[in-house]
Amino acid sequence: MIRYLIIDDEPIAHDIIKGYCDLVPNMKLIKKCYDALDAFEFLNTNEVDLIFLDLNMPVLKGFDFLKTLQNPPKVIITTAYSEFALEGYEYPISDYLLKPFGFERFLKAINKAFSLPNQKTISFENSTISSQIFVQSNKKHIQLEIESILYIEATGNYTKIITSDQTITIREKISAFLELLPKNEFVQTHKSFAVAVKQINSIEGNTIFIATHKIPIGKIYKFNILQLLK
Template identity: 80%
Template sequence: MIRYLIIDDEPIAHDIIKGYCDLVPNMQLIKNCYDALEAFEFLNTNEVDLIFLDLNMPILKGFDFLKTLQNLPKVIVTTAYQEFALEGYEYTISDYLLKPFGFERFLKAINKAFSSVNQKVMPSENSIISNRIFVQGNKKHFQVELENILYIEATGNYTKIITTIETITIREKISVFLEQLPKNDFMQVHKSFAIAIKHIKSVEGNRIKISDFTIPIGKLYKMNVNGLLNSKL
């Protein structure tokens, strides 16, 4: 379960974020805070996994609030002011949601915060969440287990996600989708293909065998594959 806190001085922002979170499995609202001082007092005696943080609040601004925290959870900034983004790199912000934001953009922020293997490991009860990703295709939202993804194929402005269970087509370029995946687990091997390293069955010439599928290796990506093979020797 991902336990989250909303810090925003606008009640409508709380309603929007909670509404989106209610559509995502395993998200639990711990508290609504309408200023940073209220959140500071709460976090002195409680822990959360994720904070949705507005920046432009009365009394204590968002980034000034972050300076007061010793153990910083994951933070997704929700702001109407794009110019604050650069300052946030000092605080290891997971993502920025520029108001107004839609559900699809919201899902990307959640994925970015919890799907990367380079991020802080979640508590054991939440660890399974860090191995899942949410995607939108055919007017539905799907939750996909990362370990089930065999490979990814670009088809114009769309991307096919081929898993051990099904094939899902999303309206997103392969380069954008790859940014959401753990770089140690997935590798682009062709301008139109990226593969899950753990599912490689064999490599022969310019082809990779994954399950019953044959994936081509592009000339520009051959070095990446060779590097992977040499690292396993």
């Protein structure tokens, strides 16, 4: 379960974020805070896994609030001011959502926050949030097990996700989708293909064999394969 906190001085922002979170499984709102001082006091005695943080708030600004936290949870910035994005690189921020943002962009932020390498994952039952991501296909939001992915294939501005039991087509470039996947578990083998390393059955010449599928190895990506074979 991902326990989250909203810090924003605008009630409508609270409604939008909570509405989006209600559509995502395993997310629980812990508290709504309308200023950073209220949040600071709450976090002194309570723990959360994720903060949605506005920047332009009265009394204590968002980045100033972050400076007060010794061990901050994951943070997703939600703001109407794009000029603060560069400053955000100085802080442990998972993503930066520019208002107004839609549900698809919101899902990307959640996926990014809980799929980054070398970061804590939130366990619930027998899985972790980092083992699942949401993808949008034909106006549906599908929860996808990363372990089920065999390989992905670019087709223009779309990407086909081939799993052990289905093929899902999403309107996303392959480079953008790869950013959501664990870096050490997937390798790009061609400008149009990337494979799940543990799904590889064999490699012969310029071809990778996964189940009944043959995936090409591009010239400039051979180094990636050589690194696997070391």
